[in-house]
Amino acid sequence: MNNEQSTSQEKETPTLKNDLLLRAARGETVERPPVWLMRQAGRILPQYRELRASLSGFKELVETPELACEVTIQPIDELGVDAAIIFSDILVVPEVMGLRYEMIPGKGPMFPMTIQLEEDVDKLIAGEKAAVQLDYVYKAIRLTKTALNGRVPLIGFAGAPWTIMAYMLEGSGSKTFSKARRFLYKKPISSHVLLQKITETTIDYLHGQIKAGADLVQIFDSWAGILTPEQYKTYALPYIRQICDAITEVPVTVFAKNAWFALPEIGQLNCNVVGIDWNTTPQEARRLVGESKTLQGNLDPCLLYAPEDTICATTHQMVRDFGDKYICNLGHGVYPDTPLDNVKIFVDAVKSFTFE
Amino acid sequence: MNNEQSTSQEKETPTLKNDLLLRAARGETVERPPVWLMRQAGRILPQYRELRASLSGFKELVETPELACEVTIQPIDELGVDAAIIFSDILVVPEVMGLRYEMIPGKGPMFPMTIQLEEDVDKLIAGEKAAVQLDYVYKAIRLTKTALNGRVPLIGFAGAPWTIMAYMLEGSGSKTFSKARRFLYKKPISSHVLLQKITETTIDYLHGQIKAGADLVQIFDSWAGILTPEQYKTYALPYIRQICDAITEVPVTVFAKNAWFALPEIGQLNCNVVGIDWNTTPQEARRLVGESKTLQGNLDPCLLYAPEDTICATTHQMVRDFGDKYICNLGHGVYPDTPLDNVKIFVDAVKSFTFE
Numbered sequence: 001m002n003n004e005q006s007t008s009q010e011k012e013t014p015t016l017k018n019d020l021l022l023r024a025a026r027g028e029t030v031e032r033p034p035v036w037l038m039r040q041a042g043r044i045l046p047q048y049r050e051l052r053a054s055l056s057g058f059k060e061l062v063e064t065p066e067l068a069c070e071v072t073i074q075p076i077d078e079l080g081v082d083a084a085i086i087f088s089d090i091l092v093v094p095e096v097m098g099l100r101y102e103m104i105p106g107k108g109p110m111f112p113m114t115i116q117l118e119e120d121v122d123k124l125i126a127g128e129k130a131a132v133q134l135d136y137v138y139k140a141i142r143l144t145k146t147a148l149n150g151r152v153p154l155i156g157f158a159g160a161p162w163t164i165m166a167y168m169l170e171g172s173g174s175k176t177f178s179k180a181r182r183f184l185y186k187k188p189i190s191s192h193v194l195l196q197k198i199t200e201t202t203i204d205y206l207h208g209q210i211k212a213g214a215d216l217v218q219i220f221d222s223w224a225g226i227l228t229p230e231q232y233k234t235y236a237l238p239y240i241r242q243i244c245d246a247i248t249e250v251p252v253t254v255f256a257k258n259a260w261f262a263l264p265e266i267g268q269l270n271c272n273v274v275g276i277d278w279n280t281t282p283q284e285a286r287r288l289v290g291e292s293k294t295l296q297g298n299l300d301p302c303l304l305y306a307p308e309d310t311i312c313a314t315t316h317q318m319v320r321d322f323g324d325k326y327i328c329n330l331g332h333g334v335y336p337d338t339p340l341d342n343v344k345i346f347v348d349a350v351k352s353f354t355f356e
Numbered sequence: 357m358n359n360e361q362s363t364s365q366e367k368e369t370p371t372l373k374n375d376l377l378l379r380a381a382r383g384e385t386v387e388r389p390p391v392w393l394m395r396q397a398g399r400i401l402p403q404y405r406e407l408r409a410s411l412s413g414f415k416e417l418v419e420t421p422e423l424a425c426e427v428t429i430q431p432i433d434e435l436g437v438d439a440a441i442i443f444s445d446i447l448v449v450p451e452v453m454g455l456r457y458e459m460i461p462g463k464g465p466m467f468p469m470t471i472q473l474e475e476d477v478d479k480l481i482a483g484e485k486a487a488v489q490l491d492y493v494y495k496a497i498r499l500t501k502t503a504l505n506g507r508v509p510l511i512g513f514a515g516a517p518w519t520i521m522a523y524m525l526e527g528s529g530s531k532t533f534s535k536a537r538r539f540l541y542k543k544p545i546s547s548h549v550l551l552q553k554i555t556e557t558t559i560d561y562l563h564g565q566i567k568a569g570a571d572l573v574q575i576f577d578s579w580a581g582i583l584t585p586e587q588y589k590t591y592a593l594p595y596i597r598q599i600c601d602a603i604t605e606v607p608v609t610v611f612a613k614n615a616w617f618a619l620p621e622i623g624q625l626n627c628n629v630v631g632i633d634w635n636t637t638p639q640e641a642r643r644l645v646g647e648s649k650t651l652q653g654n655l656d657p658c659l660l661y662a663p664e665d666t667i668c669a670t671t672h673q674m675v676r677d678f679g680d681k682y683i684c685n686l687g688h689g690v691y692p693d694t695p696l697d698n699v700k701i702f703v704d705a706v707k708s709f710t711f712e
Contacts, residue, residue, distance in 0.1 A: 176691070
């Protein structure tokens with residue numbers, strides 16, 4: 001459990017005016033739950049769409065620190081959420097390891113080259129030598145911290161090793177990631193070598209983000225739910241565990257989407273917060289994770305298309321059901337076409353909540 | 357619980373030489389678990405690919421009883437599985453209700469027209485008037501029963517009402533089915549009207565299949581896992597319950613993919629068999645469903661890319677872990693590029709199994 005930030009960082013950065021997220025992450029009692037949304041910096045905001053339309057593509061936004069900073073701040077101004085999350089993509093990690101990605105509009109990520117053979121794994125760059133190339137992310141974080149001037153904490157993030165491996169093998173998004181899962185069955189030793197390389201790169205990358213000013217880091221295991229419980233124990237958890245054990249400076253959140261079967265094990269990791277998707281009730285999530293962690297989630301993103309009173313009532317019920325040790329969020333990223341007014345209704349519903 | 361077939365049907369059809377599936381479905385003690393594969397009639401078989409290549413498209417195969425019969429029988433000859441499942445598609449139901457579908461090669465189903473407004477729901481045809489148009493399926497079942505001549509039982513099937521509704525609103529496959537789920541939040545009353553119409557059509561359709569000779573029927577709730585537990589209780593379960601209560605002639609299997617959260621409620625339905633996906637261990641599945649049902653599943657389809665000894669060892673372990681009241685299958689449809697030899701290794705591994 002990482003209950004203290006390094007004192008050196010505290011000296012460099014201004015005191016946080018709103019530290020609700022960090023106090024909730026550390027399990028402290030808070031006056032109301034903090035609230036932010038996964039994908040809050042993105043297409044739901046007209047400011048984002050305007051800027052994005054003026055650029056060559058998604059990657060220009062990710063790779064230009066000044067622009068990444070600008071869109072990271074937008075939801076703080078527009079929505080009044082309690083945290084910023086640095087605008088970036090989990091696929092920057094495979095890229096600096098040697099597999100360049102492209103973001104195809106309307107289709108998602110594509111990798112012109114993928115891992116096919118055991119030899120391909122050996123060729124990948126790993127650790128500090130890869131992570132140092134992500135200097136543009138560190139610079140974006142430093143700029144954002146200055147621009148935020150302590151208004152809210154800044155969240156850094158990375159993909160979990162299994163999810164990154166899945167993209168490296170599949171070469172794109174997929175319903176089943178069957179190429180990636182096939183590799184686990186056919187090349188178990190090589191799979192572990194690859195996962196270890198990703199893990200070491202991710203640890204160095206997250207340390208770089210924290211050094212630049214990230215106040216909390218979240219590990220996204222977006223494709224956790226396509227593994228069997230047995231595979232998750234073998235190929236996913238040990239590597240997330242290494243990351244959690246290595247990050248001692250700031251709180252860590254682990255969000256393994258659709259991996260309800262692994263929540264008891266995730267509850268034993270050396271992390272502070274566990275993300276919950278919308279397939280699990282708050283009560284069941286608490287039962288599975290245990291008492292020690294703060295939970296984060298889990299409103300169905302589709303609820304934000306509902307009428308105002310449904311949004312408010314469902315959000316309040318969720319906040320009550322989660323109770324203590326809780327960070328309010330959706331159970332997945334906000335859908336790009338969600339009406340902005342409804343996102344605001346959600347945020348305001350949480351901010352007006354008081355424990356009775 | 358539907359433990360007896362109608363005597364009128366027994367008179368018409370030859371006695372089953374292999375009734376392992378039906379005995380296991382009814383919870384009787386069997387010498388070894390029956391085995392079949394979801395999507396066993398399909399692209400894994402060279403015979404299928406050859407026939408399919410000679411046709412105008414997928415729908416010609418579905419709508420021509422002689423051809424549907426031919427491909428239904430192919431895996432019985434080639435793989436030696438313990439059941440046939442009629443070759444068809446769950447989307448024939450929305451089609452006869454008024455929404456024609458197309459099957460786009462490499463992309464999946466597409467509906468040129470979808471449900472957009474409450475008025476669209478009112479226009480749909482439902483019940484017997486719709487189901488009678490599926491005469492080509494009933495004819496395919498009659499032909500198949502004659503061709504099988506009692507070798508193995510024949511499984512009929514339909515989509516669960518929520519899954520059919522999801523396609524009717526979304527118009528195609530989708531990762532999130534956010535248009536369909538949005539409708540649930542925005543138009544709850546109209547959603548129930550639509551689900552009731554689909555349910556009545558499905559009941560008539562399944563009765564038609566049983567009258568034609570189906571020995572067991574399976575309800576596929578393929579998109580169960582994208583609903584919240586609360587939505588599943590409101591919009592999915594009550595309609596599956598109506599179907600289970602209406603089908604009294606033959607055993608019923610309910611397979612709600614990724615809906616681990618609803619397994620306790622599914623365990624209370626008036627069905628005989630509960631399908632299990634590969635995200636759940638056999639032990640956890642039994643704990644969630646309870647003792648009364650036969651379980652079916654749940655091998656990861658990707659395991660069939662593994663080396664022979666891994667396939668055999670994992671299959672045997674799964675069969676041992678499930679124990680009594682069990683039908684062996686994958687946790688999802690077999691992937692089209694699975695090596696045929698590996699499918700045979702899986703089937704033979706089950707058939708050589710004996711309870712110690």
